Amino acid sequence: MAEKISSLRESKSARWVVLILVSFTMMCMYYLPDAMAPLQQNLQSKLHWSATDYGLFTSGYGWFNVFLLMMVFSGMILDKLGTRFTGVLAIGIMLAGAGIKYWAIAGHVDGTYELTIGSWQVLGLTPKSAVVAGLGFALFGVGSEMFGIAANKAVVRWFRGKEMALAIGLNTSTGRIGTALAMFTPQPLYNLTKDVSAPVLLSIVLLCLGLLVYLFFNVIDKRLDKEESDAGIASDEEFKFSDIADIARNRAFWYISILCVLFYSAVFPFIKFATNLIVQKFSVTDTFAGYIPALLPFSALLLTPLFGGISDKKGKGASIMILGSILLVCVHLLFAIPSLNSFPIAIGLVVVLGIAFSLVPSAMWPAIAKIIPESKLGTAYAMTFWVQNWGLMLVPLLIGWVLDKYCIIGTITRVIDGKQEQLTQYNYTIPMLIFACFGVLAIGFAYLLKAEDKKKGYGLEQPNVIE
Numbered sequence: 001m002a003e004k005i006s007s008l009r010e011s012k013s014a015r016w017v018v019l020i021l022v023s024f025t026m027m028c029m030y031y032l033p034d035a036m037a038p039l040q041q042n043l044q045s046k047l048h049w050s051a052t053d054y055g056l057f058t059s060g061y062g063w064f065n066v067f068l069l070m071m072v073f074s075g076m077i078l079d080k081l082g083t084r085f086t087g088v089l090a091i092g093i094m095l096a097g098a099g100i101k102y103w104a105i106a107g108h109v110d111g112t113y114e115l116t117i118g119s120w121q122v123l124g125l126t127p128k129s130a131v132v133a134g135l136g137f138a139l140f141g142v143g144s145e146m147f148g149i150a151a152n153k154a155v156v157r158w159f160r161g162k163e164m165a166l167a168i169g170l171n172t173s174t175g176r177i178g179t180a181l182a183m184f185t186p187q188p189l190y191n192l193t194k195d196v197s198a199p200v201l202l203s204i205v206l207l208c209l210g211l212l213v214y215l216f217f218n219v220i221d222k223r224l225d226k227e228e229s230d231a232g233i234a235s236d237e238e239f240k241f242s243d244i245a246d247i248a249r250n251r252a253f254w255y256i257s258i259l260c261v262l263f264y265s266a267v268f269p270f271i272k273f274a275t276n277l278i279v280q281k282f283s284v285t286d287t288f289a290g291y292i293p294a295l296l297p298f299s300a301l302l303l304t305p306l307f308g309g310i311s312d313k314k315g316k317g318a319s320i321m322i323l324g325s326i327l328l329v330c331v332h333l334l335f336a337i338p339s340l341n342s343f344p345i346a347i348g349l350v351v352v353l354g355i356a357f358s359l360v361p362s363a364m365w366p367a368i369a370k371i372i373p374e375s376k377l378g379t380a381y382a383m384t385f386w387v388q389n390w391g392l393m394l395v396p397l398l399i400g401w402v403l404d405k406y407c408i409i410g411t412i413t414r415v416i417d418g419k420q421e422q423l424t425q426y427n428y429t430i431p432m433l434i435f436a437c438f439g440v441l442a443i444g445f446a447y448l449l450k451a452e453d454k455k456k457g458y459g460l461e462q463p464n465v466i467e
């Protein structure tokens, strides 16, 4: 009997075109989450946000994902309705969220909120603009995570048994171009327009472009469906609630998810505060300071596919995650040392963090595909992202609060747009120690994962490519 294979999936060029289309959309989507980071001080002077308000707004990304279990629904939608529909839906949600965020940051929302429950002051004179922008970001976060799991599943579908880790790595890397652009462009855009919302407007344009490109991917992916159904190859099984229980029973899955939340809690929230940290600790200008954290996604963008390619051929996935977590701890501890304050050190540390930020994701995302069957993969990625979103939500809140409560060392007066503004000065030692603690715990879970792999034989240390 003739072997049932799909010629489209076997075609290297078709696979790579698919990867380019999905990755381009990923890049467009990755711009917005970090686009406000270089403007933290400008938000402080223009919209009167404190570090706590900025932390609250930043934590918005996870609000709906965490509390409304949105990612679990996203996983179900994905496994039931497929990557094409889910991807388009996700981009629509991101556009709506970005629109709300733009409206709030563009200055259409005035006044403050105060919320007290009993004797607990939940919000103390918080600018409404920060809350509404946070709500827009929360909606955007739902779409962004939904798109992330759809993109991962699409790439796994096209690349399983081929260059899977390399492809996932390249997809993630292209996302890093979006993050790098989000670090490089907001200050020049602000200098040009004197408008803090200009980067959000740019993100809306990028999302519209991403939508067009993703529709093109849909056409090719539909052809693969047709080819597979003509060849009698079964399409993905549908989502079942028992999938969640099956995945939750897998100990290795929890080790990866906990490692994920710990590792990413020490990276994504760090990026959100990094420009301000570098201005404050290394005494460089706002514009130049924004360029230094941009080296992080930039080095990750070059290295993630390289490490993905290595782990495809040589394996060692669990060991790579241990190494990445160790580097993460070293970087944050060195950032915490007050006397290390010359800016070449900041550049070196950010580049090493970029290496860590390449090692762990390049091994982590393919590892999930090794321990969970493809039919449940959408749900599994969704569950991991759900765990991760707790960190993306709580850690910026924690860091913003710690900065205002324990780290203020004074204020300086600066002339901004012809006006004298008071800017708060912070010492970032405690936040950096908090980030380092997450890294230490991440190392522990990476070791537990390696031991579990040895016991259960998932093959995390084995190569991915089947020659």
Ligand SMILES: C[C@H](NC(=O)[C@@H](N)CCCCN)C(=O)O
Binding pocket: 030, 033, 034, 145, 148, 172, 175, 264, 268, 361, 365, 385, 388
């Ligand atoms: C692939 C992975 N993506 C995620 O972790 C997403 N849940 C969060 C995306 C947030 C975008 N700033 C990654 O980017 O490594």
